[in-house]
Amino acid sequence: MERKKILKRIIEEQNNIIENLENSVARYKIASNLEENSASDPEELSHQAEAKDMQLRYENMLRIEEQNLAFVETEMEENHTEIENGALISTEKNYLFVGISVPVFEFEGKKVVSFSDDAPIFKIVEDKKIGDTIMMGDQKLEIKSIN
Incomplete structure (x- = not known):
């Protein structure tokens, strides 16, 4: 939902x-x-x-x-189980959408950050799974879900 x-x-x-x-x-x-x-x-x-x-x-x-x-x-x-174009990644502080880039906005108290698979951040997240951690800037974030 x-x-x-x-x-x-x-x-x-x-x-x-x-x-x-x-x-x-x-x-x-x-x-x-x-x-x-x-x-x-x-x-x-x-x-x-x-x-x-x-x-x-x-x-x-x-x-x-x-x-x-x-x-x-x-x-x-669609629904995704891997980090790829179209995937929505949930962390404790952010939602990350892979596919296109739009300005950051808030949704239910979390920032939504979107980026393409050409963006440097994609290289950081592309092989990660639920439970793995990623670094976004100086923040260490745990991947809670991928869909």
């Missing part, structure tokens, strides 16, 4: 990230279109190219974040 509630919160955070990226794409699209219609000197053309480049970068980030959202949504009905 806590897994679904935490994943719903992660989805909310991910939707916020997506909304911000959509707003950035729209801003740069407007900027590149405005300058496109009035660009006549090299400096204006340069600004147009910069705005278009930023638009494309934000569109790429948006695609990645939409894929991340789809991943979390598919994880709603």
Whole structure:
């Protein structure tokens, strides 16, 4: 039950990230279109190219974040027994979600920290089992459950 509630919160955070990226794409699209219609000197053309480049970068980030959202949504009905993408790890102080990164938030008095399998922390936790301890910063935490 806590897994679904935490994943719903992660989805909310991910939707916020997506909304911000959509707003950035729209801003740069407007900027590149405005300058496109009035660009006549090299400096204006340069600004147009910069705005278009930023638009494309934000569109790429948006695609990645939409894929991340789809991943979390598919994880709603999953359950894990090993630390892998999609696993939710519970310690006495934190919940750790492996798969995507969103800002840290609190859930029932514990911080929820999410990260991808590319993050350095994944190398620390990936081979651990229930009852093992991990170091997060200066905190020694015991793994209580994996699901």
